[in-house]
Amino acid sequence: MNTAERLKIPPTSMPEQDPKERINNVKEVPLGYTPEMAMVEAQRCLQCKTPFCIEGCPVGIDIPGFIRAIEQGDFSQGVHVLKQRNLLPAVCGRVCPQEEQCQAVCVIGKAKKDPCKAVMIGKLEMFLADWERKQGVYATPPEVTKTHKKVAVIGGGPAGLTVAGDLIKYGHDVTVYEAFHKAGGVLVYGIPEFRLPKAIVQAEVDYLEKLGVKFRYNFIVGKTAPVAKIVEENDTVFIGTGAGLPRFMRVEGENFLGVLSANEYLTRANLMKAYTFPQSDTPIVKGRTVITVGGGNVAMDCARTALRMGAERSLIVYRRAEEQMPARLEEIHHAREEGVEFHLLNNPVRLLGNEAGWITGAELIRMELGKPDASGRRRPIAVEGSEYVMDTDILIVAIGNSPNPLVPSSYPELDVTNWGGVIVNEVTGQTSVPGVFAGGDIVLGAATVILAMGHGRRAARAMNLYLSTGRWADLEESLDLCRAEVH
């Protein structure tokens, strides 16, 4: 097939559950490609000599490599290529912002002037990962010689799981310390079932366990044991405790009943399975009208969860315009399809409640866009005198998270920024404490799963070198030398 023919193939859309139906269940929205669909979509890839997509991927997956395997119908080879760089393809295929990464630089997408019309890299990744899971046999990695070096990974989220997976393959003795009763971090407490089925995350965790990674659940490092003790007892430590500190709006009435953080709402729904209450024991507040404040993916997750919890009206209130919303286009599209109402350029100034302390409404003020601010987005400015009240039963605050202070605050040796992020060498993930590395949202603040995994990948490589050489001060330079030797 020549380039012109490949260019003519339209993007293969993935079948999805009907919006009217899916708001009554928590099952996954996209239904996945059939092998035939995947093979057609794979034909759209031009197999570029200089594949920009690989550079666009934070973990550097050989994207043309796995797509070629799909085109040839050799799915197990595709899985093999994929898993060389990405341990959690079923997760990334679903939650990565491909349109800002690999698909943003895809030549096809550029030709069509729309990254959403690029080769559907994410959907193909999801296809392969699901194909492997459905086969029920996971490729077993080759036996490695045990090094007996002890590695502690604090936090079992995307960054920590990546570090654990990489270091166990080098033969190290890896233990993950997880505060919750389940591993996965934001993948299990935050991202909803209808976007990322929890069985998929569990399968990935089970796989790591099979490789020999040990998991200590309900273990809150800094509380269950001092951070210093974990550092002392291990040859190296990775801190990946995430951005688990919800920001609130600091407006009057924010402690009314029925006002909750996105973290609480989503944790109840996902990790604690409140959508099956009273079969499960954890309740979640329900209401006819639910307002979610915020414009990111988490806000979309809350608004869509609210519909599945029986809300008649689910509204997004966001202080900027749609173009400035940080949420992925796909999430906004799915939310709109399901009937979520968008009240953009609006901001709550205070919340109203009744005598029993329950929220009854939000006083909103209209906003307009001024000049760009530090984030490069046009700054929202309140329109004086435009306040009005919107009635609501529930209000979810989804305006972001800060790094969880639990580990840094109980370990003063660790240098942090003024906003609480752990300071690291960007190449190696080294912190101010020798032997201790960090990555993911504890460094970045609330970012994405794939960026956290990218951090994990880079830190793991540096940790492995540190374990074998003991070098610390010049670890970055040594890493460069290693890389030079490989090439």
Place this chain on the structure above:
Amino acid sequence: MHRILYKETLGPDITLYRLHAPDVAAYRKPGQFVLMRICDEGERIPITLADVNRDEGSITLIIQSVGKTTLKLAQMEVGDSIPDIAGPLGVPTHIENVGHVVCVGGGIGTAPLYPVAKAMKEAGNRITSVLGARSENLLILEDRMRAVSDKIVITTDDGSKGKKGLVTDAISELVEQGEKFDQCICMGPPVMMKFVCLLTKKLDIPTMVSLNPIMVDGTGMCGGCRVTVGGKTKFACVDGPEFDGHKVDFDEMMARLNTYKSYEKVALEHYSEETGCRLEASLKGGAE
């Protein structure tokens, strides 16, 4: 898994459990709590620690059966295991020799009060304890509290033991008798803590209370446990659970405790139906 090593009924619906939890026991300090989940579909509930035994690797919890989870727990026996206990959580009590401390415990609140009173005693304080309960059979840990107190006063609402009346009456009386308190530590039902704080504020006795709001994770992640202290929002799980009682907005805290009240009723009904069914099934099985 955390095996139940010992179980004792202390009063109507009040049970003491000693559980195998060496990780929690190892670094726990007075004033801290755990989050527990007793089965796979279970909720996470915060429970204050009444005691630990490091040699045995055990923790002691005293729990009143009020909802589905605590009722279900009461059905479990020695040898059974609880899947998840996370902790110790929260900031430990600041223990120091301040002079004369009045330790006020109401009902089940005496359970978390005991380790704090004991540590304050060991730090060299003179301890006067005031324990209140609705009735004699709801009074717990009297002997243990007596052992760490220089003086103890018991009050019951119905007069079945000690003085008839409220703990606030007893505190006022002690002060009238000339007792000078340098600090008050108060743990019990929110409404009791509220009125103790109103009184001690008038009497100018610094007062520390331990709050037990609704929590999910216990690590500062969900913010469900937020309380207003001195006009600022605090997370009880990581900033507390102990706060300056004179600064706590008790009315807001008590309202917030009601958030899931109607849901708790549903859970309880569902549980009794479920267990009813199970009972029927086992009867049927026996007949065949």
